[in-house]
Amino acid sequence: MRAAQSSLGRPILIMIAQAFYDIATTAVTPLAAGYMLLRGKHRPLLGRFRPQLPQPAGQPLWLQACSVGETAVAALLLRGLRARWTDLPLFLTVSTVAGRSRAEELASGTPISWFPVDQRVIVRDFLVRLNPRILVLVETEIWPNTIRIAHEQGIPVVLVNARISDKHYPRYLRWRSLFQPAFSRIAAAGAQSDTHAERLISLGVPAGAVTVTGNTKFDGVTTHVDPALQDALKRETGLLRRSPIVVFGSTRPGDEQLAATVWESLKRAWPDAGLVVAPRHIQRTPEIVRHFSEPVQLRSRCKDAPPSTDARVLVLDTLGELVPFYSLADVAVVGGSFYPGVNGHNPLEPAALGVATVFGPYMSNFADPARVLTGCGGATQVSGPDALERALLDLLADAGRRTRLARSAGEAITLNHGATDRTLDLIGDTMMKWPR
Numbered sequence: 050m051r052a053a054q055s056s057l058g059r060p061i062l063i064m065i066a067q068a069f070y071d072i073a074t075t076a077v078t079p080l081a082a083g084y085m086l087l088r089g090k091h092r093p094l095l096g097r098f099r100p101q102l103p104q105p106a107g108q109p110l111w112l113q114a115c116s117v118g119e120t121a122v123a124a125l126l127l128r129g130l131r132a133r134w135t136d137l138p139l140f141l142t143v144s145t146v147a148g149r150s151r152a153e154e155l156a157s158g159t160p161i162s163w164f165p166v167d168q169r170v171i172v173r174d175f176l177v178r179l180n181p182r183i184l185v186l187v188e189t190e191i192w193p194n195t196i197r198i199a200h201e202q203g204i205p206v207v208l209v210n211a212r213i214s215d216k217h218y219p220r221y222l223r224w225r226s227l228f229q230p231a232f233s234r235i236a237a238a239g240a241q242s243d244t245h246a247e248r249l250i251s252l253g254v255p256a257g258a259v260t261v262t263g264n265t266k267f268d269g270v271t272t273h274v275d276p277a278l279q280d281a282l283k284r285e286t287g288l289l290r291r292s293p294i295v296v297f298g299s300t301r302p303g304d305e306q307l308a309a310t311v312w313e314s315l316k317r318a319w320p321d322a323g324l325v326v327a328p329r330h331i332q333r334t335p336e337i338v339r340h341f342s343e344p345v346q347l348r349s350r351c352k353d354a355p356p357s358t359d360a361r362v363l364v365l366d367t368l369g370e371l372v373p374f375y376s377l378a379d380v381a382v383v384g385g386s387f388y389p390g391v392n393g394h395n396p397l398e399p400a401a402l403g404v405a406t407v408f409g410p411y412m413s414n415f416a417d418p419a420r421v422l423t424g425c426g427g428a429t430q431v432s433g434p435d436a437l438e439r440a441l442l443d444l445l446a447d448a449g450r451r452t453r454l455a456r457s458a459g460e461a462i463t464l465n466h467g468a469t470d471r472t473l474d475l476i477g478d479t480m481m482k483w484p485r
Contacts, residue, residue, distance in 0.1 A: 066226035070193055074168040081166070090332075093146055096163040100142065100175060103160035108182035108485060109138035110476075113164050116148035118395065119187040122210050124155035125269040126185070129473045140179065147330075147368075154369055167192040176202055182485055185209055185476060189217065196231040205236035205483035209472050210265045212241045213248040215413040216392060221252050229253040237479045239472050242417050260475055263468030264417050270401035270462065274376035282373055286348065286363050287356030291323025293379035293445050296404075298371050299329045299394035300337075300384035307387060309340040311438045316361065318442060325374050327365035329384065329394070334366040375399040379451065380444050383408035387434045393419065400428055400458035405444050405451040409433060421465060427458030 082098055085091040110130065114123035123141060130139055141156050142164040143149045152161050165175040172194045184199050184206045196206050213221065221228050232253035239262035240246035246259045283289040295315060297308045305326060312324050328337055338345045346360035348367045365374055375381050381399035385391035387409035397418050400406040406428040412419040422428035431440045444451055 062226045063230055066224075067193070067197075067230070070227055071169055074166070074194070075170075078166060078168050078171070090146065093149070094163070097144070097166045098171060100163040100165055102162060102175075102178055103140070107138050108180055109140040109160075110134075110183050110185060111140050111142065111179060111181035112185045112187070113142050113144075113190050114148060114152070114187045115143065115164075115190055116145040117151045119190075120148050120151045120155060121269055122187050122265050123152070125265055125469055126187075126209065126472065127156055127159055129469055130476070133473055133477070137182070140181065150368060165195070167194045169194045169198065172198050176204065183207060183476070183480055183483070188212055189214070191221075191228060191231055193227060193231045196234050200234040203483070203485060205479050206234060207476055207479050208235050208238040208249075208254075209262070209475070210241060210468070211238045211249060212245045213252065214392065215416075218248055225252070236483060237475055239468075239475045241468075244416075260471075262471040262475060263465065265468040265472060266395060266397055266415075266418060267462055267465040268467070268469040270395075270397045271372050272401045272403075272459075272462075274373050274402065278373055279377055282370075282377065285351045285356065286346065287351075287358065287360065288323050288325075288363065288377060290321070290358075291361065292321055293319055294323045294325065294377050295380050295382065295441065295445075296325040296327065296375055296378040296399070297382045297384055298327045298375060298399065300326055301329055301388075301391050302333075303388045304384040305337045305340045307434050307437065308382070309342075311441060312341070312362070314438050315441060315445070319445065322361065322445075324362045325365060325378070326362065327371045327374060327384075331366045331368065334364055337364055372398055372402070375404055376402045378404045380405045380407060380441060382406075382437070382441070383412075386411050387437070396422055396428055397462060400455075401462050403455040403459065405429070405454045406458065407431060407437065407440055407444070409437070421461050422458055425457045425461040427454055427461050429454070 085094050112123050114120045120143060127139060139159050141152060141159050141161050143152050144164045165171045176198055181204055184204055186208050188210050189212060199206050235254050238249050238254050238259045240249055240259060241264040243261055246261050249259050250256050288294060308326055315322055341362050344357060344360045345362045345364055346357050348363060348365045375398055381404045383394050383396045386393040389411055392414040393412035395415055396406050396408050400422055408430055410433055423430050429440055431437050
């Protein structure tokens with residue numbers, strides 16, 4: 050009797066959750082629009098309420114990438130899609146202003162627009178106008194209305210480079226009544242690892258629809274930066290006079306104070322050293338500068354004026370230059386990994402360039418790359434902020450160790466190549482099974 054009641058209660062609970070979600074998204078939509086209208090930096094996001102569409106020839110493959118990190122994966126997939134299916138129209142959407150800016154840099158030649166707000170009327174209007182051949186969601190883009198309405202219209206939904214982070218997995222379990230129908234409607238999912246595959250299945254994706262394809266980030270990393278560009282960056286910023294160079298990349302609140310503290314020891318040991326701090330969000334630059342007790346140079350001002358001869362600290366307040374600056378480093382520190390909440394950024398970016406790479410204990414968003422790099426001796430993971438200073442001092446004093454780290458990282462990245470091709474295979478198989 051209890052089993053029967055449970056089986057009857059489950060669909061009712063799902064219907065209630067769906068109704069609640071529809072009411073909530075409908076109520077919040079005008080409030081969100083008003084907020085964006087009043088906030089200049091968010092005003093471009095008004096486009097998400099009725100995204101503009103190009104006029105693609107035929108039914109496009111619709112690829113959705115949330116922000117900057119997912120956009121890099123999307124750009125890699127777009128290149129592969131163009132090579133495999135030359136006649137297939139492609140269409141890319143993004144959800145953030147930073148993601149849009151990065152998409153316009155990386156995905157040239159592909160029509161780009163905003164991802165629609167997940168309100169049922171907005172989503173249905175968008176899907177009717179676009180009429181995509183297939184919807185490909187990058188990483189963790191689980192939007193109940195978008196997936197439900199796409200499924201109702203016979204549009205297969207594929208989740209690629211899929212991962213369910215330690216942070217989000219309990220939330221999906223807690224709100225299972227809302228998200229389980231969305232997961233169950235996914236036609237195919239390419240998981241980054243066995244762990245992510247198991248989580249997807251536990252959340253409702255059919256077991257037969259889940260494949261471990263690997264992490265495309267191993268395929269998409271830059272392994273070489275033009276020496277002429279490196280020289281130009283050094284001249285423009287004054288880093289030509291600096292050695293060694295330490296780069297703190299993708300820093301978040303707390304990381305810059307840590308960098309400033311560690312810097313006091315580094316500059317005493319190496320008076321000619323240079324420090325580059327690259328915040329994840331450049332609008333935080335004024336707050337970052339205040340952490341340092343000496344002149345700080347801003348990258349945005351270097352192109353219009355000669356570099357300061359005094360400044361040893363450079364704040365990278367520009368977009369799209371982190372990788373070239375990583376290539377200048379003797380040691381790179383990956384931000385967002387020393388304090389709870391952010392759970393790390395991509396350690397493959399500096400490691401693939403042959404730079405000795407250090408990160409903290411909180412790397413669950415990049416657990417697989419971090420595990421691969423530390424497992425082969427290709428990166429250093431410290432136990433916390435207090436251990437960073439000693440780790441940097443030791444690495445800068447030991448060129449041989451830095452070389453060994455770089456060699457091991459390169460070998461590990463090469464061994465993990467191939468996820469992009471497996472992901473393209475998954476997309477192709479899904480289109481064959483779901484002809485439209």
